[in-house]
Amino acid sequence: MNTQEQLQEIERLYRKAFAEYGAVALWSSRPARNPTPADALAITRSLRVEGDMGARRLAEQIEDLCARAAQ
DSSP, rough: OOHHHHHHHHHHHHHHHHHTTTTTTTOOOOOSSOOHHHHHHHHHHHHHHHHHHHHHHHHHHHHHHHHHOOO
C-alpha cells in the first residue's frame, strides 16, 4: 500500500469511526472536513475509553495505519 492509499484508508476509518461511534464515543469531538493522520490519532483515545470492543479494534487499526504511514 503506497502513501496515498494509506492516507485514503486513514480517512475512511476516521469517517467510519464517526459514523459508527460518534454518538457514543466521539460525542465531544467534531469531525474534520479533511482529516489528517493526526486528526485520526486524536480520536483513538475516546474510541478506546468510551466505545465497545469494536471501537477499540477500530482505534487499533487507525493507530497501526498511522504508524505505517509515518514511516
